[in-house]
Amino acid sequence: MSVLLAAASAALFSMGTYLVLQRKLSRIIIGLGLLTHGANLLFITAGRRGLPALVGAGDVDELSDPLPQALMLTAIVISFGVTAFLLALAYRSWLLTDDDEVEHDLSDLDILLGRGGREDDADLLERLDDHDTDLLERLDDHRRDHELHLPPVDEPPLEPEDGAR
Amino acid sequence: MNALVVVPVVVPLLAAALCMLVGRSRIAQRAVSITALTASSAASVAVLVAVDRDGTLVVDAGGWGAPLGIVLVADRLAAIMLAIATVTLLLVLLYAIGQPGAERNHVGFQSSYMVLSAGVALSFLTGDLFTMFVGFEMMLTASYVLMTLGGTRDQVRSGMTYVVISLVASVLFVTALALIYTAAGTVNLADLSERIPLLDEGVQRAIALLLLVVFGLKAAVFPLFFWLPDSYPTAPSPVTAIFAGLLTKVGVYALLRTQLLLFPPETRPDTILLWIAGLTMVIGVLGAVAQKDMKRILSFHIVSQIGYMVMGLALFTVAGVAAAIYFIVHQVVVKTALFLTGGLVEHVGGSSRLNRVGGLLGSAPVVAVLFLIPALSLAGFPPMSGFVGKFALLDAGVGDASYWVVAAAVVAAFLTLFSMTKIWAGVFWSPKEREPVGDAQPVGRLGGPALMVLPTAALVVITILLGVFAGPVYDVVTRAATGLLDPAIYRAEVLGS
Numbered sequence: 001m002s003v004l005l006a007a008a009s010a011a012l013f014s015m016g017t018y019l020v021l022q023r024k025l026s027r028i029i030i031g032l033g034l035l036t037h038g039a040n041l042l043f044i045t046a047g048r049r050g051l052p053a054l055v056g057a058g059d060v061d062e063l064s065d066p067l068p069q070a071l072m073l074t075a076i077v078i079s080f081g082v083t084a085f086l087l088a089l090a091y092r093s094w095l096l097t098d099d100d101e102v103e104h105d106l107s108d109l110d111i112l113l114g115r116g117g118r119e120d121d122a123d124l125l126e127r128l129d130d131h132d133t134d135l136l137e138r139l140d141d142h143r144r145d146h147e148l149h150l151p152p153v154d155e156p157p158l159e160p161e162d163g164a165r
Numbered sequence: 166m167n168a169l170v171v172v173p174v175v176v177p178l179l180a181a182a183l184c185m186l187v188g189r190s191r192i193a194q195r196a197v198s199i200t201a202l203t204a205s206s207a208a209s210v211a212v213l214v215a216v217d218r219d220g221t222l223v224v225d226a227g228g229w230g231a232p233l234g235i236v237l238v239a240d241r242l243a244a245i246m247l248a249i250a251t252v253t254l255l256l257v258l259l260y261a262i263g264q265p266g267a268e269r270n271h272v273g274f275q276s277s278y279m280v281l282s283a284g285v286a287l288s289f290l291t292g293d294l295f296t297m298f299v300g301f302e303m304m305l306t307a308s309y310v311l312m313t314l315g316g317t318r319d320q321v322r323s324g325m326t327y328v329v330i331s332l333v334a335s336v337l338f339v340t341a342l343a344l345i346y347t348a349a350g351t352v353n354l355a356d357l358s359e360r361i362p363l364l365d366e367g368v369q370r371a372i373a374l375l376l377l378v379v380f381g382l383k384a385a386v387f388p389l390f391f392w393l394p395d396s397y398p399t400a401p402s403p404v405t406a407i408f409a410g411l412l413t414k415v416g417v418y419a420l421l422r423t424q425l426l427l428f429p430p431e432t433r434p435d436t437i438l439l440w441i442a443g444l445t446m447v448i449g450v451l452g453a454v455a456q457k458d459m460k461r462i463l464s465f466h467i468v469s470q471i472g473y474m475v476m477g478l479a480l481f482t483v484a485g486v487a488a489a490i491y492f493i494v495h496q497v498v499v500k501t502a503l504f505l506t507g508g509l510v511e512h513v514g515g516s517s518r519l520n521r522v523g524g525l526l527g528s529a530p531v532v533a534v535l536f537l538i539p540a541l542s543l544a545g546f547p548p549m550s551g552f553v554g555k556f557a558l559l560d561a562g563v564g565d566a567s568y569w570v571v572a573a574a575v576v577a578a579f580l581t582l583f584s585m586t587k588i589w590a591g592v593f594w595s596p597k598e599r600e601p602v603g604d605a606q607p608v609g610r611l612g613g614p615a616l617m618v619l620p621t622a623a624l625v626v627i628t629i630l631l632g633v634f635a636g637p638v639y640d641v642v643t644r645a646a647t648g649l650l651d652p653a654i655y656r657a658e659v660l661g662s
Contacts, residue, residue, distance in 0.1 A: 021328070025325055030333050032329070032336070035333070035336045036332075039340045039343060040339065042339075042343040042344075043339060043342065045347070046346040047346075067346075073350070074299060075298075075339055077301045077457055081306060082302075082306060082309070082328075082332060082335075085306070085309055086328060086329075087311070089313065089324060089328065092316050128530075
């Protein structure tokens, strides 16, 4: 039984790790869910097996160890809450960029573009913020040059809606 | 006296709920949260005084005794951290109220801030590893909300990195807990300090290293710091200030607590920690030197200064640990003050990029002074707290004959000074090269709204006081370090045998 649980936990960990390394937030969320399940399962296997730990269910020696179960109940609730938050974040990202891909760090891009020596990078950052079309064209060129997978930046970000306030 | 120990955890939590209920009235929300944090800082300071005089206070939550139930333990280290954290939280709350922006525009700000306060307090006070996990999660979940308030594109991007990396650390934490429970059959720290030395040496080392990775991620040590300089600067300035001042230090606190308490001298990862310390200092500060934005420079400094704290821990001597504790206290104050000044610069200058603000020495001299003092303190100038902390660390390093880490610390200190002069020259001395994108607000006599300037000034005064009264403060941290290096004392106090 423990071997089976350990194997299940290992499988969850490996699948979770694979998914967390993806670029889409939705996959990362599923991956994190699997990882959490793996860790919780590992904790459950730590306790002694036996009858349900209820008063009168049996002799004290035959009962299972209730502590890991109690602790994991807490951990499950926590991961539920955080997953809900992450889903909201993914939705927000989709509203802003039509995608839930984790975006490139602008400073990384900054350095990458600065290396070509074409643009003062501080200026670049600001103009990227202002959605300068001229810059975007050159950014497209750079994207092709450097094979960057940048999400489109042609639309200004939406203002926060009333519900988000 | 024991009842006071639970105040910093329970009162902010109740306040968080109340803030939700009175969400329609901003004034009521503010009254509730200021009252709650005033109460919890007063209680924390009282606890610190009592603990330093009479010894550790232990509270059994729910009336269940030590190894089985949840215990809150206020020993000297926990009390020191708690006192400085709650006072800082209160001052930053006042600043947030004074600043137009985050606090005014979002109903959830106060509640999240209260949960964050309770989580920080619980992480310091807890006597078992699982409750520490819960405290961390309370603090982190609140920090996710605070970081992404506003939901701008930049915040969503950096928020994703921050949330995912924190969650991965949490999963590793649960995994470490599972392995510890399997091996030792308990999660109570006092109980573990008795049982872990009995385990197989390989298992001990594995647990020590796993905990090092978990808390190293939270504390942002090399090579696990990459998420921090990217995510912190996007949040509103009071939020960044409290993250910079407190969150990473909670990770360092957990490192101190677990490595000192749980593992016998043979299985402590001291060499690894020393390497991590040296590399964190130097690489963090090199990152800072390369940046062109005030907030990003300061964010890299968070990383660099964490190296100094880890160095003190890695020596595993009373002098080293005492210096580390003093340095943590100094950093909480100074880092928060610097980020609050960063917020003031943005307020009066319209930007925090070095080439878009300038000449603030003339237009906002108060802000310049408020930056200069903590900046010099960070770089280690007497008579500020940074000098005392760095001197004590170097002294401890030389005493332990770890000369190369001392050399790294000195190099990092010089580079710190260099990047501070970069901010000074860019923001305060030179004229601005380009117009800022944001709106510059009228400066006023104080250099900003009084509620923003006065809390910052209070923190600046604290860093000077920590330097001037270094003697008495240092006595307290030395007593704390002496207690920490002997797990038997902690065990006797908690388990009562």
